[in-house]
Amino acid sequence: MKLFAVNGSRFASLSSLGALTLSAGWAVAWSVGLFVPTGSWPVRLALLGVGVGLSGGCMALWIGLQKRRCLAARRHFEAICELDFCGLSIGDAMQPPAPLPTGHPLESVSRRLLDVYRDCIQRMQELKHTRTAWEIRYRRAVTEHERIKSIFSGLAEPILAVDDFGDLVLANAAVEELLHFDSNNPQQRALDRLVHCEKLVALFAATSQRKTSGRRDEEIEIADETGQTRWYRVTADKVTAQGEKDETVAAESGSVVAVFRDISEQKVLQRRNAEFVSAVSHEMKTPLAGIKAYVELLVDGDAEDEETQEEFLQVINSQADRLERLVDNMLNLARIEAGVVKVSKETRSLNELLEEAANVVQPAAEKKQIRLATELSPMYLGVLADRDMLLQSAINLLSNAVKYTPDGGTVTLRSRMEDGRVRFEVEDNGVGLDEEDCRRVFEKFYRVSKDKDMAGGTGLGLPLAKHIVEDVHGGTLAVESTPGQGSIFSVTMPDAGQLT
Amino acid sequence: MPPKCPAAQKEQLEKTMPKRILLCDDEIHILRAAEFKLKRAGYDVRTANNGEEAWQAVGQQMPDILITDYQMPRLDGFGLVQRLRANPETEHLPVLMLTAKGFELSHEELAERWNVIAVIAKPFSPRELLQSVNEILEVREPAAT
Structure with a gap:
């Protein structure tokens, strides 16, 4: 239908052109006939032929010119359509390919089209810059993540982090070994299911529920796989993303990170210290008890004869000596242990x-x-x-x-x-x-x-x-x-x- | 006068006889000081140097009260109390504990679970020890010296 329509239109145009050429030829012949005596038909016909020929030539010239302009416009717009928006710069857009002839009726359309084209190029450039910036940020974030992960993995101290839903976010190898779980298991992320230590889970929950950030310390006894226990001071801290506009990041503001410090040695030292103080106290009290008891017996007059009094005084003396020996020995021992004793x-x-x-x-x-x-x-x-x-x-x-x-x-x-x-x-x-x-x-x-x-x-x-x-x-x-x-x-x- | 029945005679005899105290401590001077004070007050005092000796002494003659140290060789004061409480004949024997031990000793547990009447801390006053013994044995007047 379209083809027919195109052909029909061309036929109509050719018929119109033929009629126009004949009319023009007749008009030329008639005009010449006003000034030239026209008595015979051959003359008249010749004049008509000259007229038709002249007007036909003019028409052909005009059609040729129009066709040339159309072809120029076609080449111009086809070149624009074939432009690559992504591969050209703004400078390319300032010099359009196959320019239109001056005064071409489609010149304004072309100008507007080129404006749009330049605008698109500019936006494309901006988008490319933005994309590059995001790619750099993304690479940096990935590098940073890997670096932190590598630092965490290498840390001897166990470190564990959960989000505000109590799901595991980060765990280093030390904490996995300590609490016997696998942090790479995607099926099981909930801390209270991964870790079988109620005090630890409670510490995380309590820290997460706090409205402000702040450290909480707790001493927790954790058993290893053989059942032997060690003491850890667990410092749990709430991680708040202050000033973070991104909603997803802000939502993680209830995250808690905890660091475990092994204080078993410290506990043993504390216990030994307490035992030592208790032993010292016991050893000092024993001679003191003797001194005090015999002094009281003497004061109360319980020792009536001189012999008994002498005996009691000797006991007091010997117990005082014992106390002195104890203090001397303790000081000697302390000096040697502290390395302050002079050795020659x-x-x-x-x-x-x-x-x-x-x-x-x-x-x-x-x-x-x-x-x-x-x-x-x-x-x-x-x-x-x-x-x-x-x-x-x-x-x-x-x-x-x-x-x-x-x-x-x-x-x-x-x-x-x-x-x-x-x-x-x-x-x-x-x-x-x-x-x-x-x-x-x-x-x-x-x-x-x-x-x-x-x-x-x-x-x-x-x-x-x-x-x-x-x-x-x-x-x-x-x-x-x-x-x-x-x-x-x-x-x-x-x-x-x-x-x- | 009609003769007194044997039970009444025994009771009278017990009233007039001095109360028996068993003292147990590995520190000889402590033992001597406490023994001296209690003997002067008229008590029948016997001594032992450790828990084992005290256990044997209790078996030979039941004292009216046991005063024992806590930390001793062979058998300590706590072990001795455990043995006493496990035996029906000695489970109600009044026990006073005399010790230089500090915080590691639970006075409440000793009192509630092992029926130790009092824990007296060293250094101690022989005078106060005598008062405590008098109160426990309900001796208002000191026995004859």
Whole structure:
């Protein structure tokens, strides 16, 4: 139909053009006939032919010109239509392809079309800039996320974050290992299902429900897979996206991040401190109790005769001495532990030191009819030692042996060179120690089997000796024992010859 | 005069006999001070150096009251109280605890669960110890010295 219509229109146009040409030719012939005598038909016809020819030529010229303008417009608009909006710049838009002839009726249409075209180019450029900016931000965010993730994964301290719905957002490897869960499981994100620790879940919930940000600390005991527990201080903090315009980010403002710090060692230290204070208090109160009780008996006049009064005064004196020894030992131990004690090491004869120690302990041994035997090496044994301190540790070991040996027993002091090291040992045939006693005998205030004969002990003699031998002199102090048969406390120290 | 019946005689005898106290402590000077004060007040005082000795002493002769230290070798004061309470013959024996132990000792548990009448802290006053013993044994007048 369209084709027919086009052909029909062209036919109509050609017919019209033919009629117009004939009319023009007749009009030309008629006009010429007014001035030229026209008597004959041939002349008239010739004039008509000339007229038709002239007007036809004019028409053909006009049609040719029109066709040329149409073709120029067609090329112009086709070129515009084929333009690539994405690949051209504003500069390209200022110089349109195949320009229209001057005065062309479609010039204004073309101008407007080019304006639109330039506008589109400009918008396209803006969009390209915006897209580039977003791509940069996105890449930065991804890099940042990966960096934070990598830092979190590498942290030794467990870290856990949840959103305000209580779903897992972030968890590092340390927290997964601690709480035994897999954070990569997309099916299970709810914290209260992943973690089987009510106190921890409650801490997260309480922190999330707070309206303001602020840290909450809680000490939580967490069991590992073997059932052994460790103490953690969990610091939970609410994450608020302040000034964030994005609604989705703002909605996550109830997120909570928690850091776990292992405080098991601290707890053990606290417990040991408390036990130590309790032990010190007990050891100080015992002689104080004696002093106070006997003073009161004297004040109340309960001791009527001089002999009893003398006895009570002696008890008070001995208990005061005991208290003094306890305080001295505690201070010595504290000084050595704190490293503030002045140590002056010189190469000395071990045997001379041991003989001196034996002389100090001899009276106490005699009091209990204990034989103090010395079997010292005939060789010179050199040790690089602080004289007073090593002497103190030897005295402590000998006194301890005398205390735990029943009346009439034997304490033997030996020295020798063994495996390139200097060794001395104190052997007794006393009550002996069981396995646990051997393990704990060097703990402060640890008492193995206290009885009335060792009331003067402070519970610090052996720990002090161990500190002196091991921490100050780099030696070793060990114990071997058989319950009921006795114990051997042995000290080994580097040979002074090797040190110099 | 009609002769008194044996029960009445026994009761009279018990009234006139000094009350028996068992003292248990591993610190010999503490033992001596408390023993001295209580003996002067007329009590029949026996001593033990640890829980085991005290347990044996209770088996030989039942005291009217036991005064014991807490921390002792072989058998401590708490172990001794547990043994006493597990035995029907000694479950009601009045016990006073004398100790230098601090916060780690639960006085409430000792009183409520183990029926320890009082826990006296060291350093202690022998005078106050005697008063407590008098109150527990309901001795208004000190026994004859």
